[in-house]
Amino acid sequence: xxxxxxxxxxxxxxxxxxxxxxxxxxxxxxxxxxxxxxxxxxxxxxxxxxxxxxxxxxxxxxxxxxxxxxxxxxxxxxxxxxxxxxxxxxxxxxxxxxxxxxxxxxxxxxxxxxxxxxxxxxxxxxxxxxxxxxxxxxxxxxxxxxxxxxxxxxxxxxxxxxxxxxxxxxxxxxxxxxxxxxxxxxxxxxxxxxxxxxxxxxxxxxxxxxxxxxxxxxxxxxxxxxxxxxxxxxxxxxxxxxx
Ligand code: DC
Numbered sequence: 001x002x003x004x005x006x007x008x009x010x011x012x013x014x015x016x017x018x019x020x021x022x023x024x025x026x027x028x029x030x031x032x033x034x035x036x037x038x039x040x041x042x043x044x045x046x047x048x049x050x051x052x053x054x055x056x057x058x059x060x061x062x063x064x065x066x067x068x069x070x071x072x073x074x075x076x077x078x079x080x081x082x083x084x085x086x087x088x089x090x091x092x093x094x095x096x097x098x099x100x101x102x103x104x105x106x107x108x109x110x111x112x113x114x115x116x117x118x119x120x121x122x123x124x125x126x127x128x129x130x131x132x133x134x135x136x137x138x139x140x141x142x143x144x145x146x147x148x149x150x151x152x153x154x155x156x157x158x159x160x161x162x163x164x165x166x167x168x169x170x171x172x173x174x175x176x177x178x179x180x181x182x183x184x185x186x187x188x189x190x191x192x193x194x195x196x197x198x199x200x201x202x203x204x205x206x207x208x209x210x211x212x213x214x215x216x217x218x219x220x221x222x223x224x225x226x227x228x229x230x231x232x233x234x235x236x237x238x239x240x241x242x243x
Contacts, residue, residue, distance in 0.1 A: 012138030013038070016147035018206065019160030021194045022167040023217060025142040028160070028225055033140045035226070036233070041082070041133055043143035043150075045093045046126045047117040048104035049080045053095060054116055055108065064115040072121040080129060114194065118201040145204040147212050156236055157212035158229070164191050166218045 015038070017029050026042055033040035054060045059071045082091035083099070092101040103109065116122055123145075130150050133139045141150070147157035168188035175182035198206040208214065213232060217225055 014137050014151050014154040015140040016151050016154035016157045017142040018147050022171050023160040023162050025160050029140045029142040039139045041139050041141040043141050048109050048113050049093050049095050050122050051109050051113045051116040053078050060112050075125045114197045120203045123203050144206040147209040148207050149204045157209050159208040159212040160215045162218040167191050
């Protein structure tokens, strides 16, 4: 395994991968972590963890966050930790000691997470957890605001997108494979709505950082993307070593 560690003398590398939903950010980030011996941090999982806590504590109703102040005051009772935060390993999320990896992937959590993630105190709470990973580095994080807000000085920033119809088709196929009752037009509508919410919220909206490298993977396989990133990392690595 090619290990990219401690080349800067100060701390290890930080790779920020932001972009639209269903672009395959997490699979891409996990593969990079595994090939380069980095820790993969799924930042969306933390927003999902806070959402699960809010649902379990009756802080969310049909309309959204019922009592934002109550949720904000209770964030002190939310202890989110990744198990196995090891280089190259997949980590699972724990809420107050309980493994919640399956629960945070439920439709119920998915349906409410955008509203919870739009709350400023929730973002500050998640950012404080993420920033701890930045102290030592050696991480690849995927999310919506990693290269713009959380780590504006990340060593490498990628902004991922793909045609909405291509993304919807990927999601639709995944759902069909899982045996779920899926309707392509509804999936497409959801993809477009999520883009709109992510790009237009007041706090930390999804934006391409000016120094992020753009990756449109509409017509790329996962292997094509790895060939693409390996070239970028080897060039970046060379240029960083020179400084
Ligand atoms: O990537 P995901 O689908 O697991 O993200 C879940 C939600 O969290 C989604 O609504 C976007 C939001 N999110 C965010 O606002 N900022 C991040 N850094 C990561 C995710």
